Amino acid sequence: xxxxxxxxxxxxxxxxxxxxxxxxxxxxxxxxxxxxxxxxxxxxxxxxxxxxxxxxxxxxxxxxxxxxxxxxxxxxxxxxxxxxxxxxxxxxxxxxxxxxxxxxxxxxxxxxxxxxxxxxxxxxxxxxxxxxxxxxxxxxxxxxxxxxxxxxxxxxxxxxxxxxxxxxxxxxxxxxxxxxxxxxx
Amino acid sequence: xxxxxxxxxxxxxxxxxxxxxxxxxxxxxxxxxxxxxxxxxxxxxxxxxxxxxxxxxxxxxxxxxxxxxxxxxxxxxxxxxxxxxxxxxxxxxxxxxxxxxxxxxxxxxxxxxxxxxxxxxxxxxxxxxxxxxxxxxxxxxxxxxxxxxxxxxxxxxxxxxxxxxxxxxxxxxxxxxxxxxxxxxxxxxxxxxxxxxxxxxxxxxxxxxxxxxxxxxxxxxxxxxxxxxxxxxxxxxxxxxxxxxxxxxxxxxxxxxxxxxxxxxxxxxxxxxxxxxxxx
Numbered sequence: 001x002x003x004x005x006x007x008x009x010x011x012x013x014x015x016x017x018x019x020x021x022x023x024x025x026x027x028x029x030x031x032x033x034x035x036x037x038x039x040x041x042x043x044x045x046x047x048x049x050x051x052x053x054x055x056x057x058x059x060x061x062x063x064x065x066x067x068x069x070x071x072x073x074x075x076x077x078x079x080x081x082x083x084x085x086x087x088x089x090x091x092x093x094x095x096x097x098x099x100x101x102x103x104x105x106x107x108x109x110x111x112x113x114x115x116x117x118x119x120x121x122x123x124x125x126x127x128x129x130x131x132x133x134x135x136x137x138x139x140x141x142x143x144x145x146x147x148x149x150x151x152x153x154x155x156x157x158x159x160x161x162x163x164x165x166x167x168x169x170x171x172x173x174x175x176x177x178x179x180x181x182x183x184x185x
Numbered sequence: 186x187x188x189x190x191x192x193x194x195x196x197x198x199x200x201x202x203x204x205x206x207x208x209x210x211x212x213x214x215x216x217x218x219x220x221x222x223x224x225x226x227x228x229x230x231x232x233x234x235x236x237x238x239x240x241x242x243x244x245x246x247x248x249x250x251x252x253x254x255x256x257x258x259x260x261x262x263x264x265x266x267x268x269x270x271x272x273x274x275x276x277x278x279x280x281x282x283x284x285x286x287x288x289x290x291x292x293x294x295x296x297x298x299x300x301x302x303x304x305x306x307x308x309x310x311x312x313x314x315x316x317x318x319x320x321x322x323x324x325x326x327x328x329x330x331x332x333x334x335x336x337x338x339x340x341x342x343x344x345x346x347x348x349x350x351x352x353x354x355x356x357x358x359x360x361x362x363x364x365x366x367x368x369x370x371x372x373x374x375x376x377x378x379x380x381x382x383x384x385x386x387x388x389x390x391x392x393x394x395x396x397x398x399x400x401x402x403x404x405x406x407x408x409x410x411x412x413x414x415x416x417x418x419x420x421x422x423x424x425x426x427x428x429x430x431x432x433x434x435x436x437x438x439x440x441x442x443x444x445x446x447x448x449x450x451x452x453x454x455x456x457x458x459x460x461x462x463x464x465x
Contacts, residue, residue: 020228035302062252063252063253063292063294064252064292065248065249065252065254065290065291065292066290066291066292067290068247068248068290071248074248074249074252074290074292075243075248075249075250075251075252075254075292076252077251077252077253079253079333080333080336080366082366102333102365102366102368102424102425103333103364103365103366103425104364104365104366122365122424122425122426124232124235124236124239124424125251125333125365125368125424125455126236126239126250126251126331126368126455126456126457127235127236127238127239127251128239128248128249128250128251128252128253129239129240129242129243129246129248129249129250130235130238130239130242132248133242146304147293147304147306148252148292148293148294148304149304160235162228162426164426172426172427173364173365173425173426175427176226176228176420176422176426176427176428177364177419177420177421177422177425177427178420179226179420179427180225180226180229180420180422180427180428180429181418181419181420182418182419182420
């Protein structure tokens, strides 16, 4: 099913998505990858506030290449999500509604998706030039010293993703691969 | 004796950084197109279409094919009749990468220390593999390596008794474990034999062989073809979202080894299997 969703994402929209849905996202989202997650975790451990509001927001696991003159951003495709697995359940319990990345997630992340009625999207890995065309603006809002790993606020329009894991525990990576596997069924 | 200014090496590498990160080689483009025509899954086909469109945009608008413009791996083959002048060759190589990444709007993805993890901000140092060959030419291959797929690479120290079946199983295990994380369709570089480090290096170098060129050793060529077919029957598919295109090629390099060992290394590369070549 193809859906068009406005960000920040509503509880209803997030809970209504199913693994396999094609989704075009428009609105505001935030980027964070390895080093930014580590810092956010340390911030929470010190009992301080995070630099971004998590409620109803999505995190895009992405560190862009530098923007050429006149462009909002350089190449901007997803990085491997599993490196963030350690941090994701805590962030979801604090209100984070979903993530965009690529690749498998841990059982703990799947449980957090069910518990918080969240959603995990995949963008096409290695299509960073194409994906950059759906990004209208980019602004570093925290951890600027981390360079490409800083937290950025992005405005996107019709950003193409596919739902891989939903709030009912479905996992497209498992089901779709089984469908096309010629190994013992 | 032929003399070569090290600044020529810097200049060449700077250009190669831009080239490799914005244009795929003809064999890779053709392999993606063939895969797109043959893909059985509608989602898989859509992913492959996006990858083809991505390549067009990258070249036309000068946006890197992938935001992970990699750690720069440089293979330099130096003719034994060449003398480098005008500076330190190794520093000239790093300088080429520095200029290529800083001036070329490429991402700086290198941390100076693996545990302290501070970004060097110019993508240096490169990883350099030197070899001395006959002649008076210098051949440079730049292979920027992304880490989504690098992280899924494996090394197995098999027992000789495990034989060819053990090798095949090792390759299939690595590919299946990599799954969607390695941005399939992948190119699978395999090294068999040598020592621990030699087989890893062979796996890396195998990735620089064109995907439409098979091994010159008949039984290895057969194994490359058989493994590619088996990998494409795994169902992983483009983007790991299911389908019949999981790999574009399996390239295997081999070397002599010890009576007690059978090392196998599998270096996985995503569909952005980049390399640029120059001969000086």
